[in-house]
Amino acid sequence: MASSVQARQAQSSLSGFPEWLPAGRIVEQSFLDALRATFELHGFSSIETRAVEPLSELARKGETSKEVYLLNRLQADPDGPEEADPAKRLGLHFDLTVPFARYVLDNAGALTFPFKRYQIQKVWRGERPQDGRFREFIQADIDIVGDGALPLHNDVEVPLIMHEALAALPIPPVTIHVSNRKVAQGFYQSIGVGDDELIEVLRIVDKLDKIGRDAVAAELTEAVGLSADQAERALDLATITGTSPRAIDAAVRTALGEAVPSETLLEGLAELASLLDAANLRRPGAIIADLKIARGLDYYTGTVYESFMAGHEDLGSVCSGGRYDSLASNGKRTFPGVGISIGVSRLLARVIGAGLIEVTRAVPTAVLVAVTDEAHRADSDAVADRLRQRGIPADAAPNAAKFGKQIRFADKRGIPFVWFPGAPGEGDSVKDIRTGDQVPADAATWQCPEDDLAPRLVARGGQA
Amino acid sequence: MASSVQARQAQSSLSGFPEWLPAGRIVEQSFLDALRATFELHGFSSIETRAVEPLSELARKGETSKEVYLLNRLQADPDGPEEADPAKRLGLHFDLTVPFARYVLDNAGALTFPFKRYQIQKVWRGERPQDGRFREFIQADIDIVGDGALPLHNDVEVPLIMHEALAALPIPPVTIHVSNRKVAQGFYQSIGVGDDELIEVLRIVDKLDKIGRDAVAAELTEAVGLSADQAERALDLATITGTSPRAIDAAVRTALGEAVPSETLLEGLAELASLLDAANLRRPGAIIADLKIARGLDYYTGTVYESFMAGHEDLGSVCSGGRYDSLASNGKRTFPGVGISIGVSRLLARVIGAGLIEVTRAVPTAVLVAVTDEAHRADSDAVADRLRQRGIPADAAPNAAKFGKQIRFADKRGIPFVWFPGAPGEGDSVKDIRTGDQVPADAATWQCPEDDLAPRLVARGGQA
Structure with a gap:
């Protein structure tokens, strides 16, 4: 007799909208239960936000608005408030950060800060059907948001909790890689690369694993106009990784050569060191500094996170996040935040697809x-x-x-x-x-x- | 010091899309956990279906398609498959029955029948914003679906489980009212009212509590052309209620007068009696026969359910459902089903709004x-x-x-x-x-x- 049942995706006539057969759904529920249990052990409150936001909210992030699904009532009144004013048109949320920021502003008077919330919901992205990407998937986010200020120790809380949550799942080990926008920005300032070139430089350096050191150096000099020396130093920075704050500090100073570290660089290194010290004490091996992380540096303002599952690095980052100096602001009050988000559906599809998990039975019945x-x-x-x-x-x-x-x-x-x-x-x-x-x-x-x-x-x- | 925290709705800038502050969300989660626990104790498997269906699926129920939200990709390709063919356009599901029927057909080869599933998800209805109705809300459904046939004992399982689930919540007692489409249809056949008038007659009789006996009788004779005697008998039928199959049977025969009960009526009475016998034995007081139930008789084919919460009858039915001889069919195979659905958000909004429930604290932290x-x-x-x-x-x-x-x-x-x-x-x-x-x-x-x-x-x- 079978000792376990294979978890499988259901047949679905629409690509990008995954569904599970009952055994797969048991795996999904079990993952979501485990995440919830860890988040609640750490005092995070659950919230759910509505699935829709006005297009004006969704469009704030610019580029991403491309992938929004807009809603139309089948029997809409053409003179209705939503149809007449394009900014009031409703779209499905494409992440949980935009709706959370809106929720914080809507309820700032009723919430107590720092506010720690977790949120596990489906999100939608209007990808082209032929791209084979998920158009509906579950995200699980934790964020801590402060009123006016949010101490730095929260930057280590968030990835440690997510690491603890992931370690409770029957999946290969995940390591969380951290960097800090101030380290990158400050380093480039120190070697004479202006803030204007920063995003483009980071975008190119991000290709290091894919195209190799020489090709990146060539692109940095040809496309952005860095000197050969600046390109070398940029690549030296990008290869720095480790868990010892002292070693990281020394390696960054070596990469700088004769250049004098800017204030921003020193601030970033101090933040990174404080995070590593606390992480090494509380969950050794969970967190590693990795200064090639570039993604998200265009909107995060300090610490940034990416995470990789052992043996499944090709999947890319399984959970990502960072710090915003202003997660939300209403002009009078500013709410800084730090958070991290797992793409649950993508993780599940991988571990189930790779046959890593089965279930003892497909029904609750004992x-x-x-x-x-x-x-x-x-x-x-x-x-x-x-x-x-x-x-x-x-x-x-x-x-x-x-x-x-x-x-x-x-x-x-x-x-x-x-x-x-x-x-x-x-x-x-x-x-x-x-x-x-x-x-x-x-x-x-x-x-x-x-x-x-x-x-x-x-x-x-x-x-x- | 406060011994409990009031659960409240969050501020939301969009009417019809309710959100909770953290204390209210604790109540919601607790309700959903309790429902899930009861459903799983009874061997129901969880499934989730995608939020969207092609309009061709959603439009099957006819009338309801009015309230559908259609999706448009903000950056849609006008020649894409979804944009070119209106039937392929996607809309948000407005209930969980239509997607479940589609899921059963999509996965008929992989599921084992009878298939017992529960499904707790948000649904959307494109109501006019000014109507003050929920446009996004949570439903919790249980259904049992058979392949070709589904024995009658399932018709009592489903409401008893839902009653057990509701009895586990800290809300006023709920009673499930049952009738049977065959009783209504058979009764009207027996007194000479044709099947063509049935739906209209039932629609009028459904107003009994609102407009009273005389007004209903007047409308039945004037609008549908029933004789005064037929109208009297219809009203006699509608006032029959109770838990004793023998008493119900006798009351129906009295209401018939000299008319000979049709085969359909006898079949309906036998089904109702069998349901009441089992319910009286297993959960006395949970289920009551109530022959004035008319809603849903136009699409259900046998047993129908409505439910009322003590002291909150004005809220209307808190959970409803019934039997379909053909929940789904692909031409070759037919899948009969019986199910019941709670409108969780509406129930929550009532019990929290009425101040019936508070929470000991607003955060998980002990x-x-x-x-x-x-x-x-x-x-x-x-x-x-x-x-x-x-x-x-x-x-x-x-x-x-x-x-x-x-x-x-x-x-x-x-x-x-x-x-x-x-x-x-x-x-x-x-x-x-x-x-x-x-x-x-x-x-x-x-x-x-x-x-x-x-x-x-x-x-x-x-x-x-």
């Missing part, structure tokens, strides 16, 4: 109560109800087929136990269909083995 | 670990981490303010305990800020009272 004949269904219902009252998921058989067929019904779903109500004057018995053992049992006292109470995830293939 | 000064934050982090490892939600104070201020920080959020790390050589202590009691404590052994581990719902106002 016990199938056999039905002797339809006239005695009430006896089976009574057994099932008594088991449920004691927290044991149970189900009466759908029809009074031969017992062999009822056992096969259970087997097909991975239900471990079949219960046989006794004939009048006789006691009941329960059979573990995996071993064939059948023993007398009473629904008021029978103990379901703890491991069999709910479907469990089974890690496959070594690492997980 | 213990706030005070920070003596920023140089010793690591000591507080270590205490918090040790408590979390033992399953106690904990959080280090956001800054090293005076202890009085840190205690007020905890109080404001309803956090029951503040932990004080001891000076070097001294032990720690923990203070219950509700009573003021402070005792020596060790983070490796301190027991958090079970009731304080997580926020709890507090029912207010008698009934709940």
Whole structure:
């Protein structure tokens, strides 16, 4: 008999909108439950925001607005407020940061700061159908937001919590890579590269792993006009990685050569060192400094995070985030924030697709109560109800087929136990269909083995 | 000090898209957790379907398609497959039945039948903004679907499970009212009202509670052309209610007068009797026959359900459903189903709005670990981490303010305990800020009272 059930995606007639068969959904729920449990252990409050925002909110991030799904009421009134004013048109949110920032402003008077929230919801991106990307997927975000100020120690809280949450999942180990926008910006200032070139330089350096050192150097000199020496130093910076603040500091100073470190660089290095010190103490190995991180430096203002799963680096960053000096602002008050976000659906699709996880069964049912004949269904219902009252998921058989067929019904779903109500004057018995053992049992006292109470995830293939 | 926190809706700039402040979200999560727990105890598998369906699917129900939100990609290609073919345009689902039927057909080869699924998701309806109705809300559905056939005992399973789920919530008692389309249709056949008039007759009889017996009788004779005697009999049928199959049967025969009961009527009465017998045995008082139920009789084919919350009958039915002889069909195979659906958001908005439920605190945190000064934050982090490892939600104070201020920080959020790390050589202590009691404590052994581990719902106002 099968000891576990493969988790699979469901058939879906629309590309980019993934759905799971019940076994896959058990994996997804289990992941979401584990994330929630860790976030709540750390005092994060759950919020959910509506799925839609006015286009004016969604368009703030500029470029991303390309991928927005706009809504139209099928029977819209052309003179309605939403149809008449394009800024009031509604679109589906494409991340959870934009709606969270709006929620903070809407409710600033009712929330208490610093406000720690987690949010696990679907987001939508209007990708071209032929691109094969997800157009609907689940994100899980944690953020800490302050009113006016937010101390630096929050920058280490957030990735440590996410690391703890990911470490609780049956997946290969994830390492969180950190850098700091001030280190990059300050370093380039120090070697004479202006802030205007910064984003373009970072974009090119980001290709280091893909195209190699020489090609990056060539592009930096040809496309941006850096000197050969500046390009060398940029590449030296990008290869710095490690967990020791002192070693990082020394390596950055070496990369600088004769250049004098700018104030911004020193500030960035101090922030990075403080983060590494706390991380090394609390979760050694969870966090590593990696100064080639470039993504997000155009909108984050300090610490930035990317994360990679061992053996699955090709997947790219599994969770990312950083600090905003102004996550939200209403002119009078400014709310700095630091947060990190997992793309849950993409992670799930990978670990399930790679066969790393199976489930012990595809249904919640632990016990199938056999039905002797339809006239005695009430006896089976009574057994099932008594088991449920004691927290044991149970189900009466759908029809009074031969017992062999009822056992096969259970087997097909991975239900471990079949219960046989006794004939009048006789006691009941329960059979573990995996071993064939059948023993007398009473629904008021029978103990379901703890491991069999709910479907469990089974890690496959070594690492997980 | 406050012993509980009021759950409130968040400020939202868009009407019809409700959001909760953190305390309200705790109530919502608690409701959803309780529903899920009951559904899983009964062996229902969770599924989630994508939020969108092609308009051709959504439009099947005809009338309802009026309220659909259609999607447009902001940067759509006018020649793309979705833009060129109107039937392929995507819309947000407005219920969970249409997507479930599609999912069953898409995955018929991979699912095992009878398939019991629960589904808790948001749905959207493109209501006019000025109508004050929810345009985004959570539904929780359970359905059992068979392949070709689905025995009648499933018609009692479904409402009993939903009743058990609702009874586990801190809300006034809910009673599920049942009728059967065959009883109504068969009765009207028996007294000479044709199937063509049936829907219109039922629509008028449905107004009985609102406009009274005389006005309904007048409308039945004038608008549909029933005789005065037929109208009287229709009204007699509509007033039949009770839990005894024998009494129901007798009352229907009295209402028939001299008319001979049709085959359909007899079949309907037998189905209703079988349902009541099982319900009376398993959950006395949960289910009552109520032959005035008319809503849904135009698409359900047998049993129908509506449900009312004691003292809140004005809210209308809190959960509804029924049996479809063909929930889904692909021409070759037909899948009958029976299901019931709660409008969770509407129920929540009512019980929270009426002040029936509060929460013991607005954050998951059970213990706030005070920070003596920023140089010793690591000591507080270590205490918090040790408590979390033992399953106690904990959080280090956001800054090293005076202890009085840190205690007020905890109080404001309803956090029951503040932990004080001891000076070097001294032990720690923990203070219950509700009573003021402070005792020596060790983070490796301190027991958090079970009731304080997580926020709890507090029912207010008698009934709940």
